[in-house]
Amino acid sequence: MRILLIHLSPPVEAPYPLGLALVAAALAPRRHELLVAETARSSPRIIAAQAAAGTVDLALVSIPRGCEELGCRMMGELIEARVPVAVSGPDVVLRSRAWARPPARSWAIVGEGAIHSWGALPIWSEATVVDLVDALTSHGDASAIPGAFSGEGELRLRPPDIELWPRLVADRTLFPVEDYCGGMLAHGYPYTALLSSRGCGLGCAYCPVPSTPTGRFVGRPAGSVAEEMLRLHRDHGVRSIHIEDDRFAADAGRVSLFSSILRKQGAPVAWELPNGIRVEDAQNEALLEQMASAGCVALTLSVEAMHSGSATDAAPWSEGIERVETAVRKCKRAGIKTEAYFIIGLPGNTESDLRRMLREARRLPLDGVLVSVFDRVPGSLIPPADDSELLPARLAAIRRSSMIRCYSHPRRLALLFAELIKHPGRIAVLGRKMRTLYPST
Structure with missing residues (x-):
């Protein structure tokens, strides 16, 4: 799969994109092709167009607090370009039903890590992302994955994966x-x-x-x-x-x-x-x-x-x-x-x-x-x-x-x-x- 990791730059302080770097580390053993885009360098429309032209299979959008409006625009552009998208961040976790966009192929990631650092440093549920990517790769049923909410059915929170996350070290090559x-x-x-x-x-x-x-x-x-x-x-x-x-x-x-x-x-x-x-x-x-x-x-x-x-x-x-x-x-x-x-x-x-x-x-x-x-x-x-x-x-x-x-x-x-x-x-x-x-x- 080709997976695009999209970093939204906060307006005041700009911390290291630690959440996406940890997601990249979790996906590394699967040997997918990982790409990076940033709103500080390109507009949401350009990023979405490039994702569609490059046949991206999944876009992951990290939404810090203060970037909710920009995140909505980014998600909307990707959906319009027919690029499957998953989003995470503090507001996504707390207002999951507002972020899922059925019938589009979109997911709000609401697992164990994403409320962390209620501010400019969104952390993802890496285990949820790995399971979602595996399901999409095998054409399986993504709706059954705890922590990945598509807007339909029951919202199921995911407990911490104490086996995966303590072993992760952020990917400092991609970021x-x-x-x-x-x-x-x-x-x-x-x-x-x-x-x-x-x-x-x-x-x-x-x-x-x-x-x-x-x-x-x-x-x-x-x-x-x-x-x-x-x-x-x-x-x-x-x-x-x-x-x-x-x-x-x-x-x-x-x-x-x-x-x-x-x-x-x-x-x-x-x-x-x-x-x-x-x-x-x-x-x-x-x-x-x-x-x-x-x-x-x-x-x-x-x-x-x-x-x-x-x-x-x-x-x-x-x-x-x-x-x-x-x-x-x-x-x-x-x-x-x-x-x-x-x-x-x-x-x-x-x-x-x-x-x-x-x-x-x-x-x-x-x-x-x-x-x-x-x-x-x-x-x-x-x-x-x-x-x-x-x-x-x-x-x-x-x-x-x-x-x-x-x-x-x-x-x-x-x-x-x-x-x-x-x-x-x-x-x-x-x-x-x-x-x-x-x-x-």
Whole structure:
């Protein structure tokens, strides 16, 4: 079969297309002909026309968050060109019935990995793709494949394939590191990304993950992850790696072994955890010190919501301020740059609650504060919205003002300028991110 892997480039940060690189690795033993197309270089119409002219047997479209409209256009052009197409990404998993297009030969891939990194880094269910390709190759019944929804019949989710995915190493030949080495804020360039685990297992009410089969934590062997990092440094000159796990530190023993292997090799590459680790996982100071000695230079705490220690009506997912501050100080003592995620607009939030929480966040010795607006997606265990909730426009204004206040603080401005001088490659990415705060610029 000729299979076309289509990468949609996000408008702000442009991470390494890790999901498609893992799909390519899963398909490699089948010896199909794999091709690559990118919307950053060609329009959806041109890609679809070339796919039809080149008799492509299946197109796989990876749809990051923020690219849903572009993904719809790409899918529509492929269907019009009569090219079979499968799509995946966060929105595809959560709104599968809206993406399947019967009677066209199209599938929404909704297996174990695709909700990962709710943002610009869609990860596929590789086992589902392999089964779909095998069925199409043998002219079998693709409708019977769990995790591949064609819009007709029952939507069947697929549990994690704990045999296949931990053995996969991203295909860096089809997707060369050098072609995607500067699209993210990183502590060194060339940059790239990898996964060392999937799933979380905590089941927070605001998160869509519990409604998908990604709920449980599945980690790759520590030696395999360390070897991949060392090979990326040796063969591609990579200086900074983003480990994009949902919950990297869930298995402390695995992290300790991984850190030990890198430390024995001289910790030649800087790595960071931008997707967030839980506050409770950052209480282990000995583990943080091991991570730092192995090259961990930065992490982001998934605080999400925060309350005062005396609060009796706090939401069960919120963290106490003192506990958050303890985690931040432990990370800083280990020498790890520390940022934190906060969510605004959760049920029960008043404007005064939010401003108080964000004021406390700015007081913490954080290197950065990242604020997002709660998005009630299908699968969230939080009940539907009511009239008392703040309007999206008001939440967006609160987010914008809090981010501006955070980064206009003299200490953080000094840190930012120092980082830009040290890593000039960050300037272009930072400019795109600033335009999300100042849309008119």
